[in-house]
Amino acid sequence: MNRYNPKEIEPKWQGIWDETGAYTADLRSDRPKYIAMSMFNYPSGAGIHIGHAMNYTISDVKARFKRQQGYESYHPIGWDAFGLPAENFAIKSGVSPQESMATIIPSYHKQYKAMGWSNDWEKEISTHLPEYYKWTQWIFWKMHEQGLAYQDSRMQWWCELDNSVLANEQVIDGKCWRHDGADDPLVEKREVKQWFFRITDYADELLDSIDALDWTESVKLAQKNWIGKSKGAEVDFALEGSEQKIAVFTTRPDTLYGATFMVLAPEHELVSSITTDEQRQEIEEYARVAQQKSELERQTSKEKTGVFTGAYALNPVNGAQVPIWIADYVLEGYGTGAIMAVPAHDERDNEFAHKYNLPIKQVVADYVIGDGNDAPRKDVPTRNSETADAIITDGKGKYLLQIEGDEIHFAGGGVDETDASPEDAVAREAREETGYDKVLSVKQAAPYSAYYGYRAIKKRNNRCWGAYYEVVVDPSSKVPSEVEDGMHEVAWFDKSEVASRITWEDHLRAWNHYIGGDIEMDVHEGLLVNSGEFDGQETSEVRENIVAMLAEQGKATEKVNYKMRDWSVSRQRYWGAPIPIINCEKCGAVRVPESDLPIILPELDDFQPSGDGRSALARATDWLKTTCPECGGEAERETDTLDTYICSSWYMYRYFDPRNTQAIFDSELVKKWEPIDFYNGADHATAHLLYARFIGHFFKGLGLVNEPEPFKQFLFNGKVTAADGTMFSKSKGNGVDPLEIIDQGYGADALRTYLMFAAPLDTWARWDPQGVPGTYRFLSRIWTLVHQYLAAEEKPVAEAAQKEILRATHQMIRKVSEDIEENHYNTAIAAAMTDVNELYKLKVDNLAKSDVWQEALSSLVACVAPFAPHIADELWLKLGHHNSVQRDSWPDWKQEYLTQDTMTIAVQVNGKLRGTIEVEVGSDESVVLAAAKADTKVATHLDGVNIVKSIYVPNKLVNFVVK
């Protein structure tokens, strides 16, 4: 018998698959359709790595599984060929990207085929070919036609040595990627004209349809966060001494009374007009520096900085004068680029206020945990009441506490209508409750807090809030109190004793604030205080009311904001699809006639950007000069190219009709195949997925597709790391080359099987050098088993053995079928391994040429075929099948073979396993219980005790509860 030798059989089958077009999908087939794909690859000179091997095997297994099940299964192939790395290489080497791609892509063909991936090469696409990018341009064309593409300016990184725009990834440590020496200057930002797609028009649509997607949850969440919808209000603050207003966006209008200053983004349009002459120089300097701050600085240094403009605004709710500052923690691009700062309840504002000594005003009281904190009742009325608590001291380190039985606390009481202020109230309470008549001073000592109480006697909900005040009294002034004397026992304590004496939790908290000095706020929701007519109401209740109130005065409107920006789609780069626009001095930016598409990217010798901020295309004079389609006058082509994200946001549709020259694709065909059934990748790829969804929704609007969501299922799979858990990297030299593993003699099948077996698909797998040898051994065992069977004598197999063989086989079929369907590849492989182990035991006495072994081995081979397609085809053929295992070979499992005559029942005594018993399937509970009691091991534990209760879980377990 020949040994399992992948080096022989794998190239052989790869050749056969190629010749027979085994994986060519018939897109017009009557069969049920299935399309599984991984995110397509960016072809770089480095070739495939272990991460690619992982990604593409995942979708390949799915595609093969469905193909074997009788689906018309399509596993497409394409290349994301445009992009910066190829252009950078071209700039350095002078080799054109077109040329590099012409050699790189074919080298990938070999590697993909060596991995045994079942790609349909007939329908291969690449984004850099005119036949493809004609339609990328068409998408821009269509967007423009629909009013969804527009031009605007945006700040861009600029290298003064290159005289060129830089992409974010070309900025390294604040310097240009080509000029990162010690003497080289930092990059700057310059205003550059950009094209945008109005993806924000689709924000709600894209957000609303996320929930229904069968995607990895974290990816769905990332989509939601990216869109970043938040509901709030736009509120106008009048500029003091002027007719002008400044609008702010806030999600917390309920905290308006706490707005003690205002902050504008340094780029805000009103900054220069409101700045006073004294402040002007400082403001301008700050704005200039902020603009040039690199991303790196912004991320590493979160320390708040800012400058006062000298101007004041008026808080619309109470007319309070608030200073206006500028600071770079407020972003120009979000909301109105201006905020009202509520330092008491917003951490960023708080930090800023502390740094610049701005007032902090508490307007939300936190609920304290205490005796009064009952649940509100709906059946009785609610009353709001303000209270004031007194931390009474002689001013010399002694504190007066009230003693009521076991409870010790500060004095305090309600703020009555007769009290002019809480301070008056607390002074009055101090006198009344303690008898010390001479109050020397009163000042707030701790933040406001709130509690909720139900008063049974008055049948009333009480919503209470109040602050704590330090009340200094003259200790020699005690007189008989007229009002409450005798009701309260009081005693002086030393400062060091107070904390250990107080029994009320909220009072202890106030004490800690008092002695800690600083009143820090980390409260976000609760009861409003210091908020005029809204005092005592819940923040969540007030949020809408306060906006409604201001709206009546024309000072506020409800407003929804999104973090998502419009999509900047133009790049000042050579290696991309040219934007199909002609710039005419007279007519402006004009679309090229649709019939002129594609605008071919001219081949150049020099790929260096032109030096005026435009791409190298600006030097391609013959190409550049043209006539205006509208007026016929002299004009120039747009030299910007399209963001490669556009290329990759629609490629899945092109897979269905890759050679169409008349239309982007045949809609009828796409409507038959949409959506993509299975999509996977090892990156969140939030932007890619969002843009693809956007294009899907856009196509739906154009009637090109029926289903706006392109991807039905998306699996965010894990990556492969080195054995020590660190990332593979070229610099560390710890990379694992998949082709090398294959060439070592283990073969693609063993590699594929290991990758799918090592861990669940959504978990990061560690590379184990012993792993592939392990799966090689497994495949080897199948190889041996089949060959031993083929060499065996023809004779009948004992009935009991037949039963066992069939049971093992059908159990395996069931598990593998279900697990692949649910993306649990690792346990599917484990089930096949278990089957092999069982068949090895059974073969010792029972191996024979027979129907039962034929069925067992054919099923086994078919079930491992998605993971190990080469060995499967080889063995399938040897088992006498005439078709390929790759199509229509998936076995069905039959329930009748899974049932057994006896079942194992676990027997517990008081929840502890004491033995197992074998009983006939379908035995009555009484029979099972009797058998359980009869078991010798169990019996010893039942000896001398009473069985209080017997629990029988059918077909599984018995538990005797004894005493």
Place this chain on the structure above:
RNA sequence: GGGCGAGUGGCGGAAUUGGUAUACGCGGCGGACUUAAAAUCCGCUGGCUGAAUAAGCCUUGUGGGUUCAAGUCCCACCUCGCCCACCA
């Protein structure tokens, strides 16, 4: 700072609705075959006490709780990972 997720043998990892924890693989140990090795095949392999392949106890990050029964459910804590990050 915010969000999400995870802690199970020496390692990667299994465990429907709560129902025999540690499937499967790796590694390790022992044996068979062999002049020998590799390969292959067979067996053992969570920890502790024990001479034991007797018996018992313990064990899913830690501590509580619910339950006849908890890796799984609830509460608190600890640790790790990932993503987003000044979005008002």
